[in-house]
Amino acid sequence: MPADPGLDRLANATLLVPFESYDAPRWVLDGLADGMAGVCLFHNNIADPEQVARLNRRLSEAAESPLVSLDEEGGDVTRIGQRQGSGYPGNAALGQVDDTDLTRAVHRSLGAELRELGFTLDLAPSADVNTVAENPGIGTRSFGADAALVSRHTAAAVTGLQEGGVAACAKHFPGHGATHQDSHLELPEIGADRELLFERELKPFQAAIEAGVQSILTAHIRLPELGLTGPATLAPSVVTGLLRSELGFDGTIVTDAIEMDGVSARIGIPEAAVQALIAGCDLLCLGRFVYADQVERIRAAITGAVAEGRLSAERLEEAAWRTSRLRAWTADRPTAEVVERIGLDSARRAVRVDGELGTLRDPVVVEIDAPPGIAVGEVPWGLSPWFPGTERVDADSARSDDVLAAARDRDLVVVVRDAHRYPATRTLVSELCRARPELVVVEMGLPAWRPQCRVHISTFGAARVNGQSAAEVLGARAEASVG
Structure with a gap:
């Protein structure tokens, strides 16, 4: 037919x-x-x-x-x-x-x-x-x-x-x-x-x-x-x-x-x-x-x-x-104006710091990798744009002793994303917190799990502006350049 x-x-x-x-x-x-x-x-x-x-x-x-x-x-x-x-x-x-x-x-x-x-x-x-x-x-x-x-x-x-x-x-x-x-x-x-x-x-x-x-x-x-x-x-x-x-x-x-x-x-x-x-x-x-x-x-x-x-x-x-x-x-909808920096300004308002963040000097920043969701895809996240030398590790293969050795005599910042969903991430972070209770944990997903560390920073998202907001919180008290 x-x-x-x-x-x-x-x-x-x-x-x-x-x-x-x-x-x-x-x-x-x-x-x-x-x-x-x-x-x-x-x-x-x-x-x-x-x-x-x-x-x-x-x-x-x-x-x-x-x-x-x-x-x-x-x-x-x-x-x-x-x-x-x-x-x-x-x-x-x-x-x-x-x-x-x-x-x-x-x-x-x-x-x-x-x-x-x-x-x-x-x-x-x-x-x-x-x-x-x-x-x-x-x-x-x-x-x-x-x-x-x-x-x-x-x-x-x-x-x-x-x-x-x-x-x-x-x-x-x-x-x-x-x-x-x-x-x-x-x-x-x-x-x-x-x-x-x-x-x-x-x-x-x-x-x-x-x-x-x-x-x-x-x-x-x-x-x-x-x-x-x-x-x-x-x-x-x-x-x-x-x-x-x-x-x-x-x-x-x-x-x-x-x-x-x-x-x-x-x-x-x-x-x-x-x-x-x-x-x-x-x-x-x-x-x-x-x-x-x-x-x-x-x-x-x-x-x-x-x-x-x-x-x-x-x-x-x-x-x-x-x-x-x-x-x-x-068709032919009236449009508004793009507002510069509104995204960054609102991301800054969302950051939450739990604990007293002291002065950080020459911090070592370590990101624990997390697989992207299918809807998300491969989109960059983390603090590396503002902290050159940031290392990303796999929780299943990384050893806490190696992370601690790399951060000897320096402050340590650990960045995670939805740690509550990954047992290996929680185990690694917990080991690091026991050895270095003063370390800073930055959660760039949902802060559903709070490790036993002195300072916990929540961004409620892993967009670039969320990362910059966390970096500014750290960088305001750090010698590292934030830009």
């Missing part, structure tokens, strides 16, 4: 695709011209501001107001700051400061910077209430563990981003903060019943809706207390029932990446895309590595599902209409 060009175009209108390089390939430009909703850029698409601005202009010329999106949360999850670390603190730092005017201003500046680069949709902020400190997928991406705090800062972030000129996308509905697994790799579970879900997880999303958020992104999690054995992204009861009907959200519903194992490992990416649309999602974020051939298979699966009667034409038309309405909203 020959393809139906009208149906193909409707299917295209639900696709947010990645691509391979710094330049837009022909299949993407042709797809945009043929109705594809837009693109999602990742690290492999961004070399520097000039390159990405040029790329985004080319993409925007291919169709009328395509969605040009990315995951730019500030803090640990950054695409525009991938090479040097973000110039904005993440949500945990802003939640620690707990000044909603500041959160709004930071996100307004971030939104303005993204708009200047040609982006129109930011898959942020994270609206997850991070009640499980060991959560491998959220952590410092969350404003905190208190639903009321997360709600007010989610609303402020949404307002700020959209004042900056980009559409915001609150995520990960109905909440990824109480999980012990990463949905990139498996299907996490939240053991919350309906009452707890409304009391905790859903409050920030309701706040985002009241703030006028243009889109909400679903989570690949299961909710057995609600009778949900599969991912929420594919559940009509969650997407259409909970989000649309009960919370009253009328904007665009975006899936988290369809290539993630939490949603497609058992059924494949094309079938996951079809089921997401059936459930009520409008825009399919295809992930990092879903390129031309697989995009074609997804499109064929969608049109095939309509032909079979599994996916109604009306549902596909509704999804296409919602993405079209989002694209229209992004």
Whole structure:
């Protein structure tokens, strides 16, 4: 049977695709011209501001107001700051400061910077209430563990981003903060019943809706207390029932990446895309590595599902209409100004020092490595830009005696990231603290574990500005140069 060009175009209108390089390939430009909703850029698409601005202009010329999106949360999850670390603190730092005017201003500046680069949709902020400190997928991406705090800062972030000129996308509905697994790799579970879900997880999303958020992104999690054995992204009861009907959200519903194992490992990416649309999602974020051939298979699966009667034409038309309405909203938005140093100034306000920090002289700085989360990727972190000679060690192979020998007759600063998640890191730090109780520990993740040392510094994130803030605290009392 020959393809139906009208149906193909409707299917295209639900696709947010990645691509391979710094330049837009022909299949993407042709797809945009043929109705594809837009693109999602990742690290492999961004070399520097000039390159990405040029790329985004080319993409925007291919169709009328395509969605040009990315995951730019500030803090640990950054695409525009991938090479040097973000110039904005993440949500945990802003939640620690707990000044909603500041959160709004930071996100307004971030939104303005993204708009200047040609982006129109930011898959942020994270609206997850991070009640499980060991959560491998959220952590410092969350404003905190208190639903009321997360709600007010989610609303402020949404307002700020959209004042900056980009559409915001609150995520990960109905909440990824109480999980012990990463949905990139498996299907996490939240053991919350309906009452707890409304009391905790859903409050920030309701706040985002009241703030006028243009889109909400679903989570690949299961909710057995609600009778949900599969991912929420594919559940009509969650997407259409909970989000649309009960919370009253009328904007665009975006899936988290369809290539993630939490949603497609058992059924494949094309079938996951079809089921997401059936459930009520409008825009399919295809992930990092879903390129031309697989995009074609997804499109064929969608049109095939309509032909079979599994996916109604009306549902596909509704999804296409919602993405079209989002694209229209992004066109010619008024923008704000990028505020110089607002990221650094807010990161400075978030730093907490527990203990009396005396004068440090010629300190030895040792960083204990931590694997990056999948959402974070390889982004620089630590204090080495301000303390030349900083050494990074692996907790599984490093010996405390060697670290102590290198710091003999000098002050010792140990830098960790989410130490509570890594037993070997905690063991190494504890050994060092027993031998040198006066040492300084700098935690650049969540400060969920406090070692027995005299001074503990928390930055609530590992962005470049978080590192500089910690370095300034140390450098104000050190002979080492901080710049």
